[in-house]
Amino acid sequence: MTIKVLVADDQSMVRAGFRMLLAQEPDIEVVGEASNGLEAIDKATRLGPSVILMDIRMPELDGLEATRRILALDDPPRILVLTTFDLDEYVYEALQAGASGFVLKDDPPEQLLAAIRTVASGEALLSPSVTKRVIREFTRIRRPTSPEGLDELTEREREVLALIADGRSNAEIADALFISETTVKTHVTHVLQKLDLRDRVQAVVLAYRSGLVEAD
Amino acid sequence: MTIKVLVADDQSMVRAGFRMLLAQEPDIEVVGEASNGLEAIDKATRLGPSVILMDIRMPELDGLEATRRILALDDPPRILVLTTFDLDEYVYEALQAGASGFVLKDDPPEQLLAAIRTVASGEALLSPSVTKRVIREFTRIRRPTSPEGLDELTEREREVLALIADGRSNAEIADALFISETTVKTHVTHVLQKLDLRDRVQAVVLAYRSGLVEAD
DNA sequence: TCCGAGCTCCTACTCAGGTACGAGGCGGCG
């Protein structure tokens, strides 16, 4: 069973390059090309490829929107997104659009071939540098902020935290509690250390997320 | 510069297998083995490997905790987590613990070798099936925060505000949006001016109170 | 075609926030 591939890129040189590269592989067949998003959708329906190599930046309709629409079809092909830069905001959008993979145009050819076979088999694959970014983002988000240390706080420290969560400056907190700003700083430092936070901004976030303060 | 590898797995057959496999490669040298987590930590400090192949299920101390402790060292090695099953909740924990990659024991050897070289170079790499899971989780969580209100703000400014409300620094926001820190500062200043706020702390408070972000 | 809005980026500056370290007073508890 050969893998039928559709190449969607607005630069003909790029399309030609892929066609040549893929022609070497006995298990891969390029069934068509598209130079913009609309054409990609059209050919996706008519040619029935199993994998689409999709550039993001294209005229008429960009690769992201084309991806969304193609994946809305019955029995859609897998989409492998191509891009020139790895530092590209579109990575996230592409993944959310449902792309099965993301490779850079200057990744080594073997990697591209491996990626095509991988997504054709239903798995997903990202370029290493992209993977790194996704993991960083993933672990950053998926850290359940535990109210763990909240009960470690002393009465005074909780008081200070509540005022921080109200958006007040150290001077204002000092004023409210009738203590010096220095003392406030001391309390703040202790709160941050106990809760393992970096700055008061994160303290506010934690205060709301932990329910220590109500949104309303 | 050869890549120094430490193999940590409680099954000696597995260790022997890796040793044989890696012995074939001129650029990779196995500098030691460990059969449990504590031993892994010890040898990580004494042998100074650049990559550790770490099994998760090990006696004494499991691979996750060992990973956390090793990454707390000065100039720690990269950790490539090994597992038998891809359907493993440990994937998330491993990534959160700071592992640079995740491969299955029955992945093809070339893939393991590629993974070792990739993580040694500072990038990250996951097995395709693992990548698939991570992407699914990633896209599920990372919903764009809904607008509603704050109409004064431009799209970009709202985006920046949402990230501020997540507790991120300007540098982190720049990183997430692929723009310079300078530009982030510009956006922040505009947000504060438009909303008549003093600093980002008040912006967070407003974001939660206005329901722009959910507490949960 | 010109104009403005929006996004991007820069330098240079000020200041609040945070850390490190030290220190004194208070009250409870073994």
Add this chain to the structure above:
DNA sequence: CGCCGCCTCGTACCTGAGTAGGAGCTCGGA
């Protein structure tokens, strides 16, 4: 009594945040 946790305050220092002011880009509307 002596120790210890808590609260208080200070000085010194460093960095991130925010402001000011200017500039170039693209795109869509007048």
